[in-house]
Amino acid sequence: MTEHLGAFAAAPRDLHAFIAGLPKAELHVHHVGSASPRIVAELAARHPDSKVPTDPEALVDYFTFTDFAHFIEVYLSVVDLIRTPEDVRLLTYEVARDLARQQVRYAELTITPWSSTRRNIDERAFMDAIEDARKAAEAEFGTVLRWCFDIPGEAGLEAAEETTRLATDDRLRPEGLVSFGLGGPEIGVERPQFKPYFDRAIAAGLRSVPHAGETTGPETVWDALTHLRAERIGHGTNSFQDPKLLAHLAEHRIPLEVCPTSNIATRAVRSLDEHPIKEFVKAGVVITINSDDPPMFGTDLNNEYAVAARLLKLDAQGLADLAKSAVDASFLDEPGKAGIRNEIDSYTSAWLAP
Numbered sequence: 001m002t003e004h005l006g007a008f009a010a011a012p013r014d015l016h017a018f019i020a021g022l023p024k025a026e027l028h029v030h031h032v033g034s035a036s037p038r039i040v041a042e043l044a045a046r047h048p049d050s051k052v053p054t055d056p057e058a059l060v061d062y063f064t065f066t067d068f069a070h071f072i073e074v075y076l077s078v079v080d081l082i083r084t085p086e087d088v089r090l091l092t093y094e095v096a097r098d099l100a101r102q103q104v105r106y107a108e109l110t111i112t113p114w115s116s117t118r119r120n121i122d123e124r125a126f127m128d129a130i131e132d133a134r135k136a137a138e139a140e141f142g143t144v145l146r147w148c149f150d151i152p153g154e155a156g157l158e159a160a161e162e163t164t165r166l167a168t169d170d171r172l173r174p175e176g177l178v179s180f181g182l183g184g185p186e187i188g189v190e191r192p193q194f195k196p197y198f199d200r201a202i203a204a205g206l207r208s209v210p211h212a213g214e215t216t217g218p219e220t221v222w223d224a225l226t227h228l229r230a231e232r233i234g235h236g237t238n239s240f241q242d243p244k245l246l247a248h249l250a251e252h253r254i255p256l257e258v259c260p261t262s263n264i265a266t267r268a269v270r271s272l273d274e275h276p277i278k279e280f281v282k283a284g285v286v287i288t289i290n291s292d293d294p295p296m297f298g299t300d301l302n303n304e305y306a307v308a309a310r311l312l313k314l315d316a317q318g319l320a321d322l323a324k325s326a327v328d329a330s331f332l333d334e335p336g337k338a339g340i341r342n343e344i345d346s347y348t349s350a351w352l353a354p
């Protein structure tokens, strides 16, 4: 990505408008973590046994986290609200609507099917619900969705086996599935134990995109590269601690899915100004900008681009290059990629025209 200096400080409002209209791709965003306050409140009202607030305003406090473990605890209380295939369909469709409003043309949504099937949602009905929403979203909003099925690492090898089965069984595997991930806490959840599951997923044609280096050090990123054959790294935040790792990521063009506000909200990084994103760019690492669990972190993809513009001192052309990096790093087919790149170029030329 090229660095473009200066313009943001001079014309922040203009850049916000530019970002709002910029066609974008989102590569790291979680399904349940994208539920808007309205949807969460609506689901909570349907299930009064839950401790999740039914008032969207009270959710702001509820979504304030003391650390990563607290975030996962709250996240799972929202997962508990999704109890029927219709809840799954509604959530997925509404997430697509929110993405489309931000001019997101393509998104890879991380879904944890095990969390739903273990809560007695029928696996066939689950797959039909997400696929139905995907097709409706593409037809109605023009936003193309693809899925990443992730193993919730802390839940152990039984969850890994089940996730792999759901992702690789030809009778179940949804058409929109492109990749295989590993999420949840990293501390005490060693990456190498998941190698056999990633091997099976990769053999079935899925791309490897585990979370690594979000809450543990660079050694977890090395493990994800070596044992899980990661093609992109979810977060990779702590890679900055190891210059050899940065050089490796840069040389092999392995993109990091950077989610700046998420890292502050879960207290993985102290402040945005201390975020290592600048070190990544300086080392020549390919970065993509993402929102992770946007309503839970009080953000959205547009805001993450504005944060990146501030931290990296990008102007409109720099932001357009960043948006194209996400398209290039995506698992969309070549004609699809070319279409979004052309849209980004036309939009940017029109914006910059005198």
Ligand SMILES: O=C(O)c1cccc(C(=O)CC[C@H]2O[C@@H](n3cnc4c(=O)[nH]cnc43)[C@H](O)[C@@H]2O)c1
Pocket: 030, 033, 072, 075, 076, 079, 110, 111, 112, 114, 115, 116, 150, 152, 153, 154, 155, 183, 184, 185, 211, 214, 262, 292, 293
């Ligand atoms: O569903 C369960 O019952 C369950 C039981 C034990 C452990 C788990 C998990 O570990 C679920 C983790 C859950 O968190 C998602 N997620 C969302 N944002 C992030 C993130 O920034 N970093 C890591 N994981 C994240 C992940 O996709 C899993 O769904 C579940």
Ligand SMILES: [Zn+2]
Pocket: 028, 030, 183, 211, 234, 292
């Ligand atoms: Zn994530």
